[in-house]
Amino acid sequence: MAMQQEHQPIVIYPDRGKFLRANGATFLLGGGLILLAFTPWHRATAVTRMLVMLSRVLLLLWGWFSIPALTWLLFPKPVVIVNDESILYHFPRIGPFAFSGSLAWEEIKALYLGELTLRRMSEQAPNAFCVSFPGTLMLSCDPMPS
Amino acid sequence: MNKTVLTMLMTQVGSPFVLPKAMLPLSIDELLARVRTQYADTIHTHGIELRT
Numbered sequence: 001m002a003m004q005q006e007h008q009p010i011v012i013y014p015d016r017g018k019f020l021r022a023n024g025a026t027f028l029l030g031g032g033l034i035l036l037a038f039t040p041w042h043r044a045t046a047v048t049r050m051l052v053m054l055s056r057v058l059l060l061l062w063g064w065f066s067i068p069a070l071t072w073l074l075f076p077k078p079v080v081i082v083n084d085e086s087i088l089y090h091f092p093r094i095g096p097f098a099f100s101g102s103l104a105w106e107e108i109k110a111l112y113l114g115e116l117t118l119r120r121m122s123e124q125a126p127n128a129f130c131v132s133f134p135g136t137l138m139l140s141c142d143p144m145p146s
Numbered sequence: 147m148n149k150t151v152l153t154m155l156m157t158q159v160g161s162p163f164v165l166p167k168a169m170l171p172l173s174i175d176e177l178l179a180r181v182r183t184q185y186a187d188t189i190h191t192h193g194i195e196l197r198t
Contacts, residue, residue: 007188
């Protein structure tokens with residue numbers, strides 16, 4: 001009778017400092033919008049009032065997209081869990097978009113390091129950990145050069 | 147809409163699973179090495195290709 005070997009799961013929590021640094025500009029933008037949105041209304045000129053209204057709308061949009069990430073930083077959940085059944089990944093929601101999910105080992109065709117095509121032009125090193133489904137076209141997630 | 151975006155992402159990236167290194171406390175090489183080492187038998191059992 002074959003014995004199924006149990007492994008200690010690999011549980012990786014996000015690096016908050018790294019995540020904050022990578023998204024610093026976005027969070028600073030939110031801070032700026034908050035300051036602008038709460039500018040005293042009664043002393044503002046017509047142009048300033050328009051800017052304030054615009055910043056309030058943008059702040060709502062910013063909050064919709066960024067607050068899940070901020071909450072995720074305050075109450076971190078594992079970003080990756082690898083166990084005997086599957087690889088699970090948890091990514092904070094970005095507005096209406098949820099990228100979390102899991103892949104059972106049976107569904108995985110390959111494991112490799114790849115580069116995202118939407119990367120910064122200056123970044124040449126592999127910058128993503130990818131898993132592919134069988135039959136999936138590997139269009140842009142190129143294997144790391146050996 | 148979420149499915150549309152995910153499909154677009156998958157077409158662009160070629161993978162439904164992408165972990166940006168900016169989120170991880172360890173390098174992606176280390177993560178892959180850990181998975182490869184710790185789950186070598188699972189990877190072998192399911193015939194998963196390890197690309198280098």
